[in-house]
Amino acid sequence: DQQVKQNSPSLSVQEGRISILNCDYTNSMFDYFLWYKKYPAEGPTFLISISSIKDKNEDGRFTVFLNKSAKHLSLHIVPSQPGDSAVYFCAASHSGNTGKLIFGQGTTLQVKP
Amino acid sequence: GAVVSQHPSWVICKSGTSVKIECRSLDFQATTMFWYRQFPKQSLMLMATSNEGSKATYEQGVEKDKFLINHASLTLSTLTVTSAHPEDSSFYICSARVKGEWADTQYFGPGTRLTVL
Numbered sequence: 001d002q003q004v005k006q007n008s009p010s011l012s013v014q015e016g017r018i019s020i021l022n023c024d025y026t027n028s029m030f031d032y033f034l035w036y037k038k039y040p041a042e043g044p045t046f047l048i049s050i051s052s053i054k055d056k057n058e059d060g061r062f063t064v065f066l067n068k069s070a071k072h073l074s075l076h077i078v079p080s081q082p083g084d085s086a087v088y089f090c091a092a093s094h095s096g097n098t099g100k101l102i103f104g105q106g107t108t109l110q111v112k113p
Numbered sequence: 114g115a116v117v118s119q120h121p122s123w124v125i126c127k128s129g130t131s132v133k134i135e136c137r138s139l140d141f142q143a144t145t146m147f148w149y150r151q152f153p154k155q156s157l158m159l160m161a162t163s164n165e166g167s168k169a170t171y172e173q174g175v176e177k178d179k180f181l182i183n184h185a186s187l188t189l190s191t192l193t194v195t196s197a198h199p200e201d202s203s204f205y206i207c208s209a210r211v212k213g214e215w216a217d218t219q220y221f222g223p224g225t226r227l228t229v230l
Contacts, residue, residue, distance in 0.1 A: 032216035043117070043206045043221035044157070051216060089156065099145060099210045099217045103156045 003027045004092050006104035013111050019077040021107050023090035026071065030092040034101065035064060035075045038087045047088075048075070080111045115211050116140050119222035126197055127230055133193045134225045136207030142187035143209035147219060148180070150203045157206065163190040197229045 005024045013019045023033075031052040036044035050057040050064045050073070057064050063076045077084055087108050091101040116139040126132050136146055144165045149157040161182055162170040169182035179201075181193040194201055204226050208219040 034218065036221070041204070041224065041226060043119070043208075043224045046218060046220060049216075049218060093216065095216060099219070100147070100159060100162065101219055105156045 001026075002105075003030075004090060004102045004104040006088075006090060006107045008107050009105070010108040010110070013080045013109065015082055015111055015113050016079045019075075019080045019084065019109055019111065021075040021077075021088050021090075021109065023073045023075075023104050024071060025073075025092050027092070027094070027102075028071070029094040030102075031095055032093050033064070033066060033073050034091045034093075035062070036089045036091060037084075038089060038106070040087075044089060077109075080109075082111050082113050084111050085109055115209065115218075115220040117207065117209050117220050117222040119205075119207055119225050121225060122223060123226040123228075125228045125230065128198050129196055131193055131195045132197055132227060133191055134205055134207075134227075136190045136192070136209070136222055138188045138209045138220075141209070141211060143190075143211070144187060145210040146184060146190040147208045147210070148182060148190075148192050149206045149208070151206060151224075152203055160192075194227065197227070199229045202227055202229045 034049040035047045038044040048059050048062045066073045087106045089106045090104045118137045120135045146163040148160045160175045163182045163184040165184045171177045184190040206224040208221045210217045
């Protein structure tokens with residue numbers, strides 16, 4: 001049972017435009033969500049997170065939106081840069097779960113110059 | 114920021130041998146570390162939770178006698194793949210948990226590529 005889903009395996013965006021990566025979850029117990037960026041043969045790099053008490057969190061070019069009723073979150077990157085090309089994973093946890101993260105399948109973002 | 118290192122970054126071994134992978138938190142203490150593996154073009158799969166000073170907690174389907182985890186200090190956890198076989202070839206990644214205001218964030222090491230011949 002895939003509790004965290006990223007239904008788009010890939011996304012291609014032109015440099016300077018907005019990249020929107022989506023993530024859906026099924027477990028209503030999740031109360032903390034994170035986005036990680038990963039290059040091949042490297043570990044994931046933490047980008048941004050959001051608690052379930054918020055619906056938006058912004059950090060520079062990255063903004064995460066959370067829609068609890070729809071069990072959906074999205075990561076917006078504006079403006080997109082070629083260096084943003086990587087695999088993006090969303091992850092979720094709940095406070096009663098010893099900090100374990102459940103990861104989505106990942107979305108490969110390609111930003112074209 | 115929280116930096117996590119892994120050693121080695123890659124290792125090639127013969128079938129039947131054991132391989133130890135180290136995970137260190139460099140600028141903070143981590144009472145909890147996690148071990149993941151990733152197959153090509155797949156997501157990260159949690160193998161076990163490593164708690165300092167106590168036994169690791171393994172996820173369902175992960176053989177604890179095959180993947181030995183030791184968390185002897187607040188900055189070091191090790192994963193030993195015992196009697197490795199080609200099907201154990203994978204990318205192993207560790208993470209360390211950092212407590213935050215609202216929840217905990219995991220910071221990941223760079224990963225270790227294991228190839229078993």
